[in-house]
Amino acid sequence: MKSEKITKLILLIAxxxxxxxxxxxxxxxxxxxxxxxxxxxxxxxxxxTEWNPTEDHEVYGAMPFIAGTLITSLLALIICFPLSFSxxxxxxxxxxxxxxxxxxxxxxxxxxxxxxxxxxxxxFYTIRPLIASLGFEGQGFGIFTSGLILAIMIIPYxxxxxxxxxxxVPNELKExxxxxxxxxxxVITSVIIPNSRSGLVAGYILALGRALGETMAVTMLIGNAxxxxxxxxxxxxxxxxxxxxxxxxxxxxxLSALIAIGLLLFAVTALVNATGKMIIRKFA
Amino acid sequence: xDNNAIINTTDNSNWRELKSKxxxxxxxxxxxxxxxxILLILYELISKGIKQINPDFxxxxxxxxxxxxxxxxxxxxxxxxxxxGISGTLLMVALAALIAIPVSxxxxxxxxxxxxxxxxxxxxxxxxxxxGVPSVVLGLISYIWIVQGVTKGFSALAGSVALAIMxxxxxxxxxxxxxxxxxxxxxxxxxxxxxxxxKIILKVMIPSGFSGLMTGILLSISxxxxxxxxxMLTTLGxxxxxxxxxxxxxxxxxxxxxxxxxxxxxxxxxSSSLFLLGFVLTLNIIAKRISLRYN
Numbered sequence: 001m002k003s004e005k006i007t008k009l010i011l012l013i014a015x016x017x018x019x020x021x022x023x024x025x026x027x028x029x030x031x032x033x034x035x036x037x038x039x040x041x042x043x044x045x046x047x048x049t050e051w052n053p054t055e056d057h058e059v060y061g062a063m064p065f066i067a068g069t070l071i072t073s074l075l076a077l078i079i080c081f082p083l084s085f086s087x088x089x090x091x092x093x094x095x096x097x098x099x100x101x102x103x104x105x106x107x108x109x110x111x112x113x114x115x116x117x118x119x120x121x122x123x124f125y126t127i128r129p130l131i132a133s134l135g136f137e138g139q140g141f142g143i144f145t146s147g148l149i150l151a152i153m154i155i156p157y158x159x160x161x162x163x164x165x166x167x168x169v170p171n172e173l174k175e176x177x178x179x180x181x182x183x184x185x186x187v188i189t190s191v192i193i194p195n196s197r198s199g200l201v202a203g204y205i206l207a208l209g210r211a212l213g214e215t216m217a218v219t220m221l222i223g224n225a226x227x228x229x230x231x232x233x234x235x236x237x238x239x240x241x242x243x244x245x246x247x248x249x250x251x252x253x254x255l256s257a258l259i260a261i262g263l264l265l266f267a268v269t270a271l272v273n274a275t276g277k278m279i280i281r282k283f284a
Numbered sequence: 285x286d287n288n289a290i291i292n293t294t295d296n297s298n299w300r301e302l303k304s305k306x307x308x309x310x311x312x313x314x315x316x317x318x319x320x321x322i323l324l325i326l327y328e329l330i331s332k333g334i335k336q337i338n339p340d341f342x343x344x345x346x347x348x349x350x351x352x353x354x355x356x357x358x359x360x361x362x363x364x365x366x367x368x369g370i371s372g373t374l375l376m377v378a379l380a381a382l383i384a385i386p387v388s389x390x391x392x393x394x395x396x397x398x399x400x401x402x403x404x405x406x407x408x409x410x411x412x413x414x415x416g417v418p419s420v421v422l423g424l425i426s427y428i429w430i431v432q433g434v435t436k437g438f439s440a441l442a443g444s445v446a447l448a449i450m451x452x453x454x455x456x457x458x459x460x461x462x463x464x465x466x467x468x469x470x471x472x473x474x475x476x477x478x479x480x481x482x483k484i485i486l487k488v489m490i491p492s493g494f495s496g497l498m499t500g501i502l503l504s505i506s507x508x509x510x511x512x513x514x515x516m517l518t519t520l521g522x523x524x525x526x527x528x529x530x531x532x533x534x535x536x537x538x539x540x541x542x543x544x545x546x547x548x549x550x551x552x553x554x555s556s557s558l559f560l561l562g563f564v565l566t567l568n569i570i571a572k573r574i575s576l577r578y579n
Contacts, residue, residue, distance in 0.1 A: 004481040011394035086314035115510025183304035213418020215513035273416030
């Protein structure tokens, strides 16, 4: 009996590691961000649009990066939705359990295995010249190119969740609709979508969480201009990408500002993911 | 069809059928668009990268800029390879796995053993949130904790810690899911025979769920092996093979980044990306195979 107590204690102690990592992360980042928040004020830092690392004139504001992150991620979500939803219908409804659906599913899974930097390379050498040839300024770098690549990157996450949710819709409901003479499309719009709506929403929220934190591919494609993007094809910068490409030369106040951006990114992704998981758990 | 007429007298049933067919056409078209990037990426990497793949590529370190320039001018393939990156990646991933695997299996078993309890639910939620934390933020954390705090400089250890934190939630959740799938009777049988609790875990639960655990571990390794951003913040890179965990170390994704920023090395970008993607996909396939056999 004594050994059982010891084993349970070991399990409990291990679980505390998660608490420690979590609180340690929050504490270290808050501590690292204090100089930046102290100098510019919490809201001053968030809403300022200026980013100037020149010595003695240092001003840091997070707004350009917050805007860049939100716009590219939302754009990615908009592009991702029709593609991944169609793919889910293909896999989980039209060709359910057929060989072709398995092949398609495997290929979509492969998309999740491609490292971010490889997406960046492909975007840089293949997609960017295409966008540039459309005649927009900036050699194809910018919000749209990053959003497009991000969309491809989050497709596997959105698709795998929607597959599960769509295949969970009870067959009896679908059969009842067919027996009333509904067409396939009508079954999808009046049975499958209403029955899986909240699960689908959660899936896209989780996919959004992925897009918010993507770093390398965005760094290579967004143009790294520390301004609020002026349009769909304007260059900009995102929170994750400014951390990656300004970190090398950072110390003092600049390092603190980058950590502050990291803290904001951490908070936003944690919130988005917690919301998504909560909806999924209620759904299941 | 009579039924159509009953539920829908105003609408033309031919039109409804046509609309349904059209929608199927759109679904098939969009699905094809969805999978085209992976085919295009594979094609591009193979067609551009295969010519650099030779024994030197695996066993020699990256060329310096002068060597690369000379080779480019003479129209030869680039000399050297990515041995410093491969060794660094293996070192850091092995160390990360060593840190993450035991801890996460124990936490996974804790979650399984405490289903429905408030504290366990909190841990589970935090684990889920940890899984969503962007890798670049984990790089920042490891920079603060290890680079500033322990090794006083960029180091392989710092990279491993960032990767280990990434692996934790993946292995924890896959351990819990694996344990849930084991029939409870084998646990009860062992307990009825008077086997002590820790031996039930070590000798019954872990061996029976071995393939499930292995799948989770391999998938988590394949997730972190291509990570670039956290390593840029923690291990910096190195032009020589380094196996000292307190020193800056290279990694394959870091080398891709360096080659990408050096116009003379562009050929190596494709071959090292091909290698990295091949490695990740192989791990994925092995993991799938194991989990298929298990089910």
